[in-house]
Amino acid sequence: MLSFTDVGRRFGAVNAVDGITLEVAPGATTVLIGPSGCGKSTLLRLATGLEIPDRGTVSFHQESLDAENLPRLRQRMGYVIQDGGLFPHLTAAENVTLMAGYLGWDAARIAARQALLADLVQLQPDQLDRYPLELSGGQQQRVCLMRALMLDPELLLLDEPLGALDPLIRADLQNVLRGIFTTLGKTVLLVTHDLAEAACFAGRIVLMRAGRIVQQGTLRELLERPAEPFVEQFVKAQWEPLRVLAESFT
Amino acid sequence: MKAWAWLLSLLSAGALAAPVQVGSKKFTEGVILAEITTQLLEAKGVGATHRRELGGSRVLWSALLSGEIDVYPEYTGTLTQEILANAALPSAEALVARLESLGVGMTASLGFDDSYVLGMRSTQARELGIRRISDLGHFPDLRLGLSNEFLERADGWPSLRAHYSLPHTRVRGMDHDISYRAIAGGKLDVIDLYSTDAEISQFGLFTLADDRNFFPRYDAVLLYRLDLRQRVPEAVPVFGQLQGRISVQQMIKMNAAARIERKPEGEVAGGFLRGELGVQGSVSIASRGERLWRTTVDHLLLVVLSLGAAIAVAVPLGVVAACRDDRARIIIGIASTIQTIPALALLVFLIPLLGIGFAPALAALFLYSLLPIVRNTHSGLHDIAAPIRESAVVLGLPSMERLRRIELPLAMRSILAGIKTAAVINVGTATLGALIGAGGYGQPILSGIRRDDFGLILEGAVPAALLALAVQGLFDVLERRAVPRGLRFRAVQ
Numbered sequence: 001m002l003s004f005t006d007v008g009r010r011f012g013a014v015n016a017v018d019g020i021t022l023e024v025a026p027g028a029t030t031v032l033i034g035p036s037g038c039g040k041s042t043l044l045r046l047a048t049g050l051e052i053p054d055r056g057t058v059s060f061h062q063e064s065l066d067a068e069n070l071p072r073l074r075q076r077m078g079y080v081i082q083d084g085g086l087f088p089h090l091t092a093a094e095n096v097t098l099m100a101g102y103l104g105w106d107a108a109r110i111a112a113r114q115a116l117l118a119d120l121v122q123l124q125p126d127q128l129d130r131y132p133l134e135l136s137g138g139q140q141q142r143v144c145l146m147r148a149l150m151l152d153p154e155l156l157l158l159d160e161p162l163g164a165l166d167p168l169i170r171a172d173l174q175n176v177l178r179g180i181f182t183t184l185g186k187t188v189l190l191v192t193h194d195l196a197e198a199a200c201f202a203g204r205i206v207l208m209r210a211g212r213i214v215q216q217g218t219l220r221e222l223l224e225r226p227a228e229p230f231v232e233q234f235v236k237a238q239w240e241p242l243r244v245l246a247e248s249f250t
Numbered sequence: 251m252k253a254w255a256w257l258l259s260l261l262s263a264g265a266l267a268a269p270v271q272v273g274s275k276k277f278t279e280g281v282i283l284a285e286i287t288t289q290l291l292e293a294k295g296v297g298a299t300h301r302r303e304l305g306g307s308r309v310l311w312s313a314l315l316s317g318e319i320d321v322y323p324e325y326t327g328t329l330t331q332e333i334l335a336n337a338a339l340p341s342a343e344a345l346v347a348r349l350e351s352l353g354v355g356m357t358a359s360l361g362f363d364d365s366y367v368l369g370m371r372s373t374q375a376r377e378l379g380i381r382r383i384s385d386l387g388h389f390p391d392l393r394l395g396l397s398n399e400f401l402e403r404a405d406g407w408p409s410l411r412a413h414y415s416l417p418h419t420r421v422r423g424m425d426h427d428i429s430y431r432a433i434a435g436g437k438l439d440v441i442d443l444y445s446t447d448a449e450i451s452q453f454g455l456f457t458l459a460d461d462r463n464f465f466p467r468y469d470a471v472l473l474y475r476l477d478l479r480q481r482v483p484e485a486v487p488v489f490g491q492l493q494g495r496i497s498v499q500q501m502i503k504m505n506a507a508a509r510i511e512r513k514p515e516g517e518v519a520g521g522f523l524r525g526e527l528g529v530q531g532s533v534s535i536a537s538r539g540e541r542l543w544r545t546t547v548d549h550l551l552l553v554v555l556s557l558g559a560a561i562a563v564a565v566p567l568g569v570v571a572a573c574r575d576d577r578a579r580i581i582i583g584i585a586s587t588i589q590t591i592p593a594l595a596l597l598v599f600l601i602p603l604l605g606i607g608f609a610p611a612l613a614a615l616f617l618y619s620l621l622p623i624v625r626n627t628h629s630g631l632h633d634i635a636a637p638i639r640e641s642a643v644v645l646g647l648p649s650m651e652r653l654r655r656i657e658l659p660l661a662m663r664s665i666l667a668g669i670k671t672a673a674v675i676n677v678g679t680a681t682l683g684a685l686i687g688a689g690g691y692g693q694p695i696l697s698g699i700r701r702d703d704f705g706l707i708l709e710g711a712v713p714a715a716l717l718a719l720a721v722q723g724l725f726d727v728l729e730r731r732a733v734p735r736g737l738r739f740r741a742v743q
Contacts, residue, residue: 071646133736
């Protein structure tokens with residue numbers, strides 16, 4: 001459904017994405033992970049058309065993304081970023097329904113969809129009447145998620161959606177997200193730098209380094225059959241503290 | 251519809267109203283002469299409008315050539331020494347011929363010569379028996395106080411001293427107003443002055459005859475467009491009736507009536523016409539209330555129309571600039587450059603294109619309003635956080651919809667602040683419109699400065715200040731309404 005074919009994107013002297021070929025499996029969650037600056041966010045932005053590849057092609061349903069088809073194809077994608085993506089001059093509800101209103105949905109359809117999604121992300125109706133600045137960080141991300149899901153897109157693109165939240169809210173929202181991914185059966189491409197979070201969501205994890213894919217597979221595959229020493233290092237750096245901590249309590 | 255027609259007539263500055271447009275420079279004598287001309291034309295049944303205090307010689311001359319005005323009072327010396335200084339004009343005939351080739355006619359002298367002269371206290375001149383400049387040579391101890399301009403000009407004091415072989419060493423440069431008081435107080439013996447200055451009668455001064463013809467003649471004349479002979483044939487003979495009718499003494503008296511007794515020029519001119527020509531001039535002296543209403547309407551029209559046009563142009567320009575950085579540099583660069591042009595220079599520059607009066611003032615205010623609005627629109631849009639802008643893009647909103655629903659509302663506070671800045675500056679700058687006859691609050695200010703009438707200055711300055719405050723208040727209210735509610739909160743965390 002979403003595929004990258006030998007895609008490259010440079011920023012000055014830096015190859016942010018350096019020849020990546022990747023097929024995102026439909027109806028499943030794929031997690032892009034790697035150290036900062038490995039190009040995982042750039043790869044996601046290439047899928048939205050916010051970045052244009054210097055070489056290679058990004059295609060969605062066999063259509064190569066270009067200026068002409070992007071507005072249409074974007075209506076079939078939902079995009080959530082770490083923070084700041086809500087329009088501050090519109091209420092939460094207006095943020096969520098903006099695009100549906102523009103596309104001429106009738107009021108009843110909009111209200112029904114909005115109620116369904118509010119239930120899904122666990123927001124109260126009165127919270128939807130508030131402006132973004134009147135909402136907490138976790139509530140704002142729930143609204144972002146509603147906005148991304150409003151047009152019922154096939155593809156969800158999430159760029160560190162929980163990155164700015166404190167641990168309790170984060171855990172809570174992780175559960176909400178996982179529930180949505182499994183019940184709605186969307187194709188999800190999610191960026192994170194946290195292996196535990198990746199493990200929580202993903203069937204498939206794509207580990208990146210310096211603009212290239214190092215290894216892809218399940219967490220178990222990454223743990224048991226690391227493709228190169230870097231994979232071992234990366235997994236160990238994130239896994240060891242948790243393991244040591246767990247052992248110290250038992 | 252009616253308002254529209256009224257606006258049109260304003261834009262053409264009454265050009266349709268009367269067949270003869272009389273102009274005047276912005277100094278008292280010029281205004282009185284133009285007022286005399288206008289009232290005489292009216293009395294003879296020729297419709298005429300006096301467009302007062304349009305500016306200096308250059309402005310009036312260009313306005314005459316372009317047909318903005320049909321006639322104005324001028325001095326032969328100004329023509330030969332300044333306006334036509336490049337052409338060699340050895341004689342009066344040569345001057346007339348040169349003017350005719352430009353489509354301009356000139357009356358004979360109105361009767362007086364307003365040139366540089368030297369003056370003394372009448373009592374002292376009588377005691378010493380001094381009547382002519384050449385007599386000064388016998389009294390080398392006299393103290394001279396000369397205006398700085400006259401002292402320094404090559405054709406001023408250095409030439410005069412050589413021409414008359416004057417031996418004086420006690421010569422000081424000083425401001426004109428001070429030299430009058432100094433000679434009246436006996437601190438000086440000889441000063442330079444203009445031969446029709448009101449102060450000659452006020453301080454009892456005697457003007458010395460230029461017996462060796464040093465000073466060029468500054469005969470007062472009327473300059474008029476030659477096409478007037480066909481367009482309004484009855485007008486030109488009326489100008490002829492004023493030839494040789496105004497003596498130096500009469501002009502001094504009229505200047506004194508306007509400058510020292512502070513009579514309106516229209517009244518002074520009416521008095522002259524009654525006394526000298528037996529003509530009942532049509533003096534229309536507006537009351538303070540009428541004047542205030544008139545200047546307020548002029549001023550508001552200038553501000554509202556120029557600001558409206560500037561908003562219509564500058565906001566889209568700011569949007570275009572916000573799209574691409576290279577365009578932003580060009581657009582803001584041009585708007586900034588316009589801002590650095592001094593107001594007076596810009597007004598004079600616009601006269602050949604738009605004439606005098608309302609239109610060039612409107613254009614200048616429009617141009618000055620562009621920068622604050624363009625810059626604030628650009629920065630308001632430019633400063634929208636990238637995540638917000640990109641969220642709108644990825645939602646799939648087309649660019650015009652993004653602009654309308656997301657970007658302009660978010661930039662509204664900045665745009666409004668830019669418009670407010672432009673409006674407040676506009677209210678102040680619009681007073682300069684009076685320099686080229688556009689009316690407004692600058693009119694009483696200029697007249698007040700010229701006539702040294704503090705009350706008249708306040709009549710323009712106070713409403714201008716109040717209007718600036720009102721504009722400020724209006725935009726504060728507007729900001730409260732137009733800035734979306736969601737932007738007025740502080741973050742709750």
